[in-house]
Amino acid sequence: MDSGIPNFVFFVIVAIFVVAVLLPSMIVITGQQNVRLIETFGRFSSVRQAGLSFKLPWPIQTATSNFSLRVREIAEDVGVKSSDNAFVVVPIRVQFAVKEGGERDAFYRLDDPDAQIRSYVVNQVRSTASNMTFDDLFRSRDAFETDVERTLAVRMGEFGFKIENVLVDDPQPSVQLREAFDRVIAAQRLKEAATNEGEALRIKSVAAAQAEGESLRIRGExxxxFRNIIAEGNAEALTKFTDKTGLIEKDALDFFISVNEMEAVTTAAQAGGRVVFVTGSARSGVDKAVLGMVEPDGE
Structure with a gap:
C-alpha cells in the first residue's frame, strides 16, 4: 500500500496539472453585443452568446474572437450619372448589423464586410440613379432610399446581414451643372421681370384708355x-323774336345768321386779320338793309 500511495498522488498531481493547463482553453467569455463562434478541428460547430460558457479544450475546439452584433454605419459619396446625363454626387449612409441566426454567414462568407458592403452600396446607388432624372433624385429621395434599401436588404441578407436604414442626403451637382442651373435660373428671373414689366405697361395702357374713354364720354355728354341748352335758348329767342317782329321763322333765322356773320367779321377785324366775306344767295322778301347783307352784282 505504501508503494501505491505515491503513484496515486502522482496521478492526481498530473491530472491537476493537465486541468490547470487546459482549463483556460475550455472557458469562453463573450462580451455584450458580441458572439463567439466555436470550431471543432477547424470546422464551425456552434455560436456562443454573451456571457460565460465552456467548450472542449484546445486543440479539439477553438473559439473565435468577439464578433460584434452592434449596428455599424458606412458613409460614401457616390458619383452617379442620371438618366438625363447629369453628373452628381450622392452622399449616402447605410446602417447595417448581423441578423439573428446569420452569425455564421456574416463571419465566414465575407472577408471584409465593410469594404464589400460599401462596394454593393456604390453599385446599387449608381444602378438606381441611372434610371432617374436629376429632378427625381431631389423630389423622390424617399423612393430612392427605399429602392436602395430594399435591394441591399436582399443581397446582404444572403451574407447574414440586415440593413437597418439607408440615409441619402441632397445630391450635390457638379460645378459645371451648378453653373448651368444658375444661368437657367437667371434667365428665368429675367423672363419673369420682362413679363411683369410688360404686364404693368399693359395694365397702365388699359387704364389710360379707359380713363380717356371715360373722359370722352363725359365731354360728349x-x-x-350744352347743345341742348343752346338749342332751347335759340328756340325760345326765335319764338320771342317772331312774336314781336311779325317775321316768319325763316326770315328770323336769316336775320340771326346775318348777325352772326357780321359778328364774325368784326371779331376777325379786331384780331388784325383780313377777311373776305361772301354772302349766300340773295334773299328775297326781306329788306337787305335790315338783314345787313349786300347782294352781289349780277345775281
Whole structure:
C-alpha cells in the first residue's frame, strides 16, 4: 500500500496539472453585443452568446474572437450619372448589423464586410440613379432610399446581414451643372421681370384708355347738354323774336345768321386779320338793309 500511495498522488498531481493547463482553453467569455463562434478541428460547430460558457479544450475546439452584433454605419459619396446625363454626387449612409441566426454567414462568407458592403452600396446607388432624372433624385429621395434599401436588404441578407436604414442626403451637382442651373435660373428671373414689366405697361395702357374713354364720354355728354341748352335758348329767342317782329321763322333765322356773320367779321377785324366775306344767295322778301347783307352784282 505504501508503494501505491505515491503513484496515486502522482496521478492526481498530473491530472491537476493537465486541468490547470487546459482549463483556460475550455472557458469562453463573450462580451455584450458580441458572439463567439466555436470550431471543432477547424470546422464551425456552434455560436456562443454573451456571457460565460465552456467548450472542449484546445486543440479539439477553438473559439473565435468577439464578433460584434452592434449596428455599424458606412458613409460614401457616390458619383452617379442620371438618366438625363447629369453628373452628381450622392452622399449616402447605410446602417447595417448581423441578423439573428446569420452569425455564421456574416463571419465566414465575407472577408471584409465593410469594404464589400460599401462596394454593393456604390453599385446599387449608381444602378438606381441611372434610371432617374436629376429632378427625381431631389423630389423622390424617399423612393430612392427605399429602392436602395430594399435591394441591399436582399443581397446582404444572403451574407447574414440586415440593413437597418439607408440615409441619402441632397445630391450635390457638379460645378459645371451648378453653373448651368444658375444661368437657367437667371434667365428665368429675367423672363419673369420682362413679363411683369410688360404686364404693368399693359395694365397702365388699359387704364389710360379707359380713363380717356371715360373722359370722352363725359365731354360728349357735356357737349350734348350744352347743345341742348343752346338749342332751347335759340328756340325760345326765335319764338320771342317772331312774336314781336311779325317775321316768319325763316326770315328770323336769316336775320340771326346775318348777325352772326357780321359778328364774325368784326371779331376777325379786331384780331388784325383780313377777311373776305361772301354772302349766300340773295334773299328775297326781306329788306337787305335790315338783314345787313349786300347782294352781289349780277345775281
Amino acid at each position: 357735356a357737349y350734348a347738354a
